Amino acid sequence: MADTSPAPNEAHAGTAPMVVARSVRKHYGAIHAVDGIDLDIRQGELFGLIGHNGAGKSTLFKMMLGLIPITSGEIRIDGAAVHGADFRAVRRSVGYLPENVVLYDNLTGLETLHFFARLKRVPPQQAMAVLERVGLAHAAKRRVREYSKGMRQRLGFAQALLGTPRILFLDEPTTGLDPEAIRGFYAILRQLRSEGVTMVITSHILAEIQERVDRLAIMSAGRIQACGTVQALREAMDLPLSFTVRVAPEDFATVRAALGHLPVSSIEAGETHVTVQCRRDAKMAVIDALARLDDRVLDLAIHEPSLEDVFFGFAD
Template structure:
């Protein structure tokens, strides 16, 4: 669906995006993460054809974003920017009707979309009275006009409460099931960890890594963490069981003993700990979180 080849964007001496190569497959949910200023929003704007690349090429659905036919392709794209701005004097329904007219979409889509994003009862109210979360929902409804086959969502859950975030991702699941390709950014890494198929980590305008969360875990060589609840004895029994495996020092917090280990040592550690038998009442193995992975690549 998206092919990015050697793309860069300069603003004078500033390299906002530098030599990016990416492929996003049709029907996948793809995450783009990075610090503020990493180049995510600039890359979004280039994929939308709003900002021209200084070098390289971007193709959407086989068409170059600088080509004559891209205007037609863009009709099948939805975009939710990071900062949503609407006319305060219009109602929610009037706002959506305004965008429907710009997109050449039947106005009959507006009311059902407001209901879909949870704004059915607020459709007749002026936007000036909307909360941040309600504005975000309205922006999402705008992005869904015309049943786009490709969605760009820049920090889409900003201002949403936990229920709103859950409802948002339920809609994304339904869209993906229908074949929609979704590219999103988020600073809430725990939120997207289990909700994207693949993701790219950007730093200083470059892609540092790309793949599934599990593939990035393994490539970053981050340690696993074993957490044990002891039924009998103390951490000395754990130290004895793990002696000779070359692991770092144990940590104890309350009744929990934890130790980090390289992924390659996982089974050896499990075998050693199983010998403790009833001395261990519970055992948890913690994989590195997406935040751990991000910090490992972005530091």
């Protein structure tokens, strides 16, 4: 397992952890859905949880929310054990958006929020402000049954924002949102993070989460296989970098010769370019060698390994 690197969100670094999991297990008979997880998520952190279906993400989420009992181990949210008597008070400052959120079709958007506001002991007047924040004010008085999937998702997000949540659990929150709505959604998350709200988010759209989370954990077979910043995970994996070097076909051999003495793992010639793969620590040497070829290099692109590469590297 990769080292857990510190959260990059310096403003809240050093504050007490909002989520602490110690040796958490969830067994259903012989099936070990979650099999010994240790995790610390600090206040103000935007933390991503990724993994294949059945990796144990949702089970872990549900245990963190106290929805299902823990077989062994302990989870503390904001200092309170999830199955302790004082967790009820903590729930008031927890927002949860389940995967494929199901709301009540017969209520309007506003009535839905009034209902959840009453359960959270939040003044109902807040409902309209929250609807405005997620861009649903115009549909406040329409029945949820008339909402599109994206609108339902935004309403689900709105109920999670009721009150002054200190921590948000968002399970696949951008499902059904169009690209513009996804941008708007992450703008709200950035705003919340600047207010010190801790967020735990799962997503299957890895490219989307990769740009936005402070740290992430990769889950597979009920365990956390790796945890850290995207950069730290890339380095830990030591995945090869890839260069696309555009040169005239007659210069292919020159490129090959220039890089021959460097620790490159492969050099392949295409129709208009050469693809070079090398280890991360050879990156500067390769750039230097290509720079010496002057204007024979027509163009150059460097490809960092994506989180998908990291993800499949760890999780398979």
